[in-house]
Amino acid sequence: MPSFDEISSISPLPIVNLNNIGKPNGGLSVQLSKSCLKYFHKENECIKHYENLKKNNLESPTPVQCPFGFASIVFKVCNEKVALTGFVPYPRLGGKDEPKLAKQHPECKISIDKLTKTISFIKDVSHRIESIETAVIKNQSMALHEIRKLNRTIKQTAERLTQKNSSPELLQIQKTSELMSNQFDIIEILANETLTQIERKSNIEVYRIFDKCVHIYQTPDQRIKLHSQSGFFPKITANDKTFPIIPTVLIENALKYSAPKQPIKISIDRDDNKCMVSVSNLAELEKNLDDSIFSKGVRNSTDTDGSGYGLYVAQLVANQHNTLIQVKCIPANDKLTKVTFTVSFEYF
């Protein structure tokens, strides 16, 4: 579904998002006039005007005059409630400032007929974008489906061969196939974020899931160390499809950004009535990491090949499990910083 920014990018007139009211965006043909900008920053009246617009009838919208003489018209496109704004319509609505504004900003004048056509144009193009996006997701999903089937064949064949005669090469194939599965899980959530809204039904042992991940990502020099507080093997209620993404992303990230030959430490500890998992590594950082690292598409400054989606997806999964992944950076020595990601779960 097109976002407000996408809808805004095709609008000939200034446009405002009524679902998340802020400063209107300028249009392709008509920019937001200087007067409009001045009023928006000066008075709260604009916000009130947009809030009132939200209540307007969407079936047969008509232009509504703002307190400063410009006009706005509300409509709905692809689930977004938006309004074209900052224009002076003709025939005039009848406000006392209208003739003055029309003279000052001739570029903002628009006939009601053209206004209706503009709205139809925005709706039409947005729906086209929506159908293209849907087709892309569908094709992506079909492709992923086929690739997963191939990956299954590789993984299961390697497992069957291992049963007969195990070798390091076969184990490596299995591990690589597992890594691919992990990446596919992340892509699947990116394509369908509603998966992170599904309820949690499975009882899983946190240590086991992290341990499985450690086996997949373990380096030849055994740099990944997993430690659980003595006798502490908590079980949590989780979604078995999405939960493994958390250890996958945290361990993969720690490995990727770790300085050479430095250990990756994972510990599972009791913290009050919660189970706290921390994954830490020593890295050379240009600047400390903060919460922005969990935003979509944000990458570490030293990142060369990351997609910027791993931590975003992991945080979505953490939210699904009523928790939050946090990051902390502490200087370890002159060159290295200790980066620790922590996440706590309620256990039973």
Add this chain to the structure above:
Amino acid sequence: MEFFKKYKVEDIKIHLTREEIIRRSRILIIDDERPDLIDDLKKAGFAVDYEQDITKENMKILENPLYDLILLDYGNVGKSFGQDQGLSLLRFIKRVNPALVVYTYTSKALDSNQADFYRLTDGVLSKDAGIAESLEKIEEGLRRAHSLPNIWKALMQVADIKINSEEDKDLQDLYVRGLNSKKKLQRLKSRLSHVLNSDVTQKIGFALLEKAIELGIKSFLGA
């Protein structure tokens, strides 16, 4: 047994070994493409049946309490139950026999209307899950299928009795006491026969009750 105590199903502790789980279980795989996993499951000792699809012609197999666990694919199955393919079939299975543990798998991105596929399911297997991972999950699912609380909950759903209602609590007490008394067991069956009012619910309801009784007696004997 204490005279005044009201017994609950959870008072009965049952432990089934892996071998027993395998021996007792029957699995059905519904997938338009025959998965190789069938052979791996058979090799591990599981009884497995395979159906390419469920249609009006073979839906009887779901109305009989034959299976403990179903592995269900989303795509190209269940079209005779509705437009939502695997989801339509899943809804049908859960309505007919709620005790059946259903694991689903698909890697197609489902839209928000189809997200019910993951909500109704008891567990999810990745389309590219390995053999060991699949067997482990299936065993876990079968353990759930053979757990007394799960069987009892399904029995109450089939009988349309609210879980934790006074009626449910009375029947639980009657069931536990019935494991030591044929007369009480008879009374339990008679009460249930009044609420299981169609052929299908009678068939499934009594099969669930028999399963619960057999597991309960096994626990009493400590075997």
